[in-house]
Amino acid sequence: MSERRSRKDAARNREAVLAAADALFARCESPADITMADVAAAAGVGKGTLFRAFDDRAGLLRALYEARLEPIREAVEAGPPPLGPATPPRDRVVAVLDALLCFKLDNRRLVLALEEGGSPSPYRAEHYERWHSMLRAVLEQIPALTDSDFTAHALLAATRADLVEHLAGEKRVPPERMRAQLANYVARVLASGPPQDPARLSAE
Amino acid sequence: MSERRSRKDAARNREAVLAAADALFARCESPADITMADVAAAAGVGKGTLFRAFDDRAGLLRALYEARLEPIREAVEAGPPPLGPATPPRDRVVAVLDALLCFKLDNRRLVLALEEGGSPSPYRAEHYERWHSMLRAVLEQIPALTDSDFTAHALLAATRADLVEHLAGEKRVPPERMRAQLANYVARVLASGPPQDPARLSAE
DNA sequence: GTAGAAGCGGACCCGGAGTCCGCATTCTAA
DNA sequence: TTAGAATGCGGACTCCGGGTCCGCTTCTAC
Structure with a gap:
């Protein structure tokens, strides 16, 4: 009945991305400097994963x-x-x-x-x-x-x-x-x- | 001594671009829809001309x-x-x-x-x-x-x-x-x- | 263990900003 | 008027970032 729990690697990656993005945005000069590829790289994750988790x-x-x-x-x-x-x-x-x-x-x-x-x-x-x-x-x-x-x-x-x-x-x-x-x-x-x-x- | 007047084709084109851009922005749904190429085309001018006149x-x-x-x-x-x-x-x-x-x-x-x-x-x-x-x-x-x-x-x-x-x-x-x-x-x-x-x- | 769903990742595509350079137009001087 | 130089033209081209795709891997239910 429960709405399908997400797989644990997915959950882990989601957190990794959030943490990485958080850190990057906190440190950058201007938010425009941070690309999605940067975030993915910093999180140790592929772009596909990133977009799957957050759409855009x-x-x-x-x-x-x-x-x-x-x-x-x-x-x-x-x-x-x-x-x-x-x-x-x-x-x-x-x-x-x-x-x-x-x-x-x-x-x-x-x-x-x-x-x-x-x-x-x-x-x-x-x-x-x-x-x-x-x-x-x-x-x-x-x-x-x-x-x-x-x-x-x-x-x-x-x-x-x-x-x-x-x-x-x-x-x-x-x-x-x-x-x-x-x-x-x-x-x-x-x-x-x-x-x-x-x-x-x-x-x- | 006078700071070099601009050539008259340049001046004409500058006006054409301003007018075209004005019209485009007035009509568009969202400003993001208007590309620089659009503006150039609407003004009957090349992109180079546009960027020369306005930098970016x-x-x-x-x-x-x-x-x-x-x-x-x-x-x-x-x-x-x-x-x-x-x-x-x-x-x-x-x-x-x-x-x-x-x-x-x-x-x-x-x-x-x-x-x-x-x-x-x-x-x-x-x-x-x-x-x-x-x-x-x-x-x-x-x-x-x-x-x-x-x-x-x-x-x-x-x-x-x-x-x-x-x-x-x-x-x-x-x-x-x-x-x-x-x-x-x-x-x-x-x-x-x-x-x-x-x-x-x-x-x- | 196994089937298959869920997720992964990075090569790839797309579109727009900005550049480059050979050619055209305009200005200047004689 | 004309030659030469200076300025400007334009569109093909590069660069770059967002977003997609798909063959492969990992997890989970049975």
């Missing part, structure tokens, strides 16, 4: 990405505060985005590889859909906050991998500073104190 | 992009309100981002091509640098707004081409609605009543 480049990247992100996803969906559902909405949004940022800081090259070359558009990946709808749901719990759908997109855009890479890598912004800036920014977006008169927008 | 794919995209964006850049740098320097900072930020969004809505495929395949990272392109520093400068004129550098990045990220494409193309969000949402979002970021700072913004 995007599939490999996705598998890596999701394996790494899994703990965070769980923590957000069912963990304790400040990430879990019990957290007050505002704090939770800040915490989630901070967790996402930290994740991208820790896995810069990998996430970069996925978001840029992984698929035509990162927005088509279904994991983006998950994060977005989750964030939108939380935003909707904040009164006086309209357009939660767009807001979720915009907030997620602030943690885009290539931006993070640019700031952390090129501009040498220290991680802690970046986290503080993001937190500050998110807080500002969510602040929306008592609906203040729009006249203020032109003043000053 | 990224160069062609950049040339197209900058030609299109030029009017907006001028309007922002030295035009009348609401884009020009005479505008009050808050309104100007909103206007500039709106202009950028409109531009991307009108030139979706082209901008998409540039931002995704154009160069390793859109943040390395020097035109990004220009927009960012311009926006930062305006943000700095708004009192009680800290982190203008990061804020500028985050706001620009909200108008990323692939996000715009996703919303306008996939999700069928009408342009007007998107503009309204962006304007609303930007306004919220800039609103920042007196910093009602929660202690938790700590870190750094």
